Amino acid sequence: MSSEKEILGLEDKRFAAMIARDLAALEKLVHEQLLYTHSSGVTDTKASWLESIKAGKAKYKSVKCTDRKVRILGEVALVNGKAAIEVDISGQPKSLRLLFLNAWARTPQGWKFVAWQSCAEPA
Numbered sequence: 001m002s003s004e005k006e007i008l009g010l011e012d013k014r015f016a017a018m019i020a021r022d023l024a025a026l027e028k029l030v031h032e033q034l035l036y037t038h039s040s041g042v043t044d045t046k047a048s049w050l051e052s053i054k055a056g057k058a059k060y061k062s063v064k065c066t067d068r069k070v071r072i073l074g075e076v077a078l079v080n081g082k083a084a085i086e087v088d089i090s091g092q093p094k095s096l097r098l099l100f101l102n103a104w105a106r107t108p109q110g111w112k113f114v115a116w117q118s119c120a121e122p123a
Contacts, residue, residue: 004070007077007104010111015063023054031105031112039098039118061086061093077104077111082121097121 010029017025027050034046044052052058068081078101085096096118103115 003072003077007070007072007079007111008068010104010113011065011068011079011102014113015060015065018053018060019063021053021056021059023050026050026053029113031107031114034114034116036116037118039096039120057090059088061088075106077106078102079104083118 013025014029016022017029030046030050032046034044034049036044036046036049038044053060062085064084066082066084068079071078080099080101083096083098083100085094085098087094087096097120098118099121100116100118102113102117104111105114
């Protein structure tokens with residue numbers, strides 16, 4: 001399997017785990033040094049991001065990604081694209097249309113999700 005296909009498969013697993021609130025699966029996919037910067041500008045660590053999902057603060061309903069491109073640069077894979085995310089944040093439904101850049105790091109345990117940065121897609 002090419003690294004690009006492997007990364008896209010891991011991305012799909014991560015989004016499915018977010019929707020299912022499968023913290024065990026996310027725990028295996030996420031790097032200890034995760035920085036998850038939301039389109040609001042708020043940045044979570046691994047612990048605070050997983051806690052927001054566990055506590056139901058962020059309830060992901062669906063994630064649809066398009067225009068994904070993967071670039072492998074040594075031990076880092078960068079993924080950019082567009083995401084349409086349906087999520088309840090603190091009980092408020094939101095429809096997010098985002099541009100994103102995220103990073104995966106190759107570790108002895110395999111690829112781990114280490115960074116997410118997104119912003120609103122221009123109208």
